[in-house]
Amino acid sequence: MREHVADAVRLIVPPAGHPHGPLPPLLLALTVVTGLVDAFSYLQLGHVLVANMTGNVVFSGFALGGAPGFVWWALLLAVVAFLVGALAGGRVHARLGVHRGRHLNAATWVELGLVAAAFVTAMVAPRPYHGWSLTVLIVFLGLGLGLQNATARALAVPDLTTTVLTLTLTGIAADSAPAGGSGSRVGRRLVPIAAMFGGAGIGAALVVHHAAPAALGVATVLLAAVAVASHTTRHSTASWTA
Structure with a gap:
């Protein structure tokens, strides 16, 4: 147990010489x-x-099968927008x-601008969101x-994809001693699971209590913090930057 806790702490507060520096x-x-x-x-x-x-x-x-509550064009639009964003992330990676x-700093500033624009839209648009506001x-x-997803993929910090937890959960079970693996690294892997769980819980609580735009407001503040923090590493020559 102590080893798992120490592994989690090293992810949250990387020691000097950590192979991924301040990225985790x-x-x-x-x-x-x-x-x-x-x-x-x-x-x-x-x-x-x-x-x-x-x-x-x-x-x-589900929508194709006739299940209620899903808007097919909105789902398709989300996939297309995500792909365009990932394409832009690939271009940022090619340059930086x-x-x-x-790389992280440039991508975060762009994402900050997009999420901040969404926050402003959510504040001024009437609710429930539909038509132009839903699209925007x-x-x-x-x-x-x-x-963000393309950036995390390129940075390649193990277990920190920032969006997908399926493989992280799979690793906890498949790499465990009962499965014949070398170690589940459960302490380290539970941290990103807890991070996404916490973000989702806070966001849901804000929506349920009629403060939905505040969820994007908190996201905007966090992105600003990451952008500022990563700005201080732009000129680092440490080995983790390569």
């Missing part, structure tokens, strides 16, 4: 952002997820990927989270 806590903050934004989008935008595309693919199947600090919110958030 910054990506954990982005994982919280995912929970916040998906809570808002699912509960306010017609059961659409803007970060977890697996859900949208499944929901599209040689330095992980600059899905596009802004889908672009931002697609960019």
Whole structure:
């Protein structure tokens, strides 16, 4: 148990010389952002997820099968916006990927602008969101989270994809001693799970208590914190930046 706790602490507060430098806590903050934004989008935008595309693919199947409560065009729009955001993330990686600090910083500033624009839209648009406001919110958030996903994928910090937890949960079970594995790293892997769970819980609570735009407001603040923190690493020459 002590080893698992120590492993979790090293992820949250990386020691000097950590192979991924300050990236783990910054990506954990982005994982919280995912929970916040998906809570808002699912509960306010017609059961659409803007970060977890697996859900949208499944929901599209539900819609095709005639299940009520799903809007097929909104689900398709979320997937397209996410893909465009991921494409932009690939371009950022092609230009700045040689330095992980600059890469994360540039991508986060762009995502911050997109989520902040969604926050302003959510504040001024009448609720429930439909028509133009539904479209704009899905596009802004889908672009931002697609960019975030592509960035986390390129940075390649183990167990910190910021949006997908399926493989993390699989690793806990499949790599465990009862399964014949070398170690589940459960302490480390539970941290991003808790981060997304916490973000989703906070986002849902804000929506339920009639403060839905505040979920995007909190996400905007977290993104600003990551952008500022990563700015200090732009000129680092430490080994983790490569």
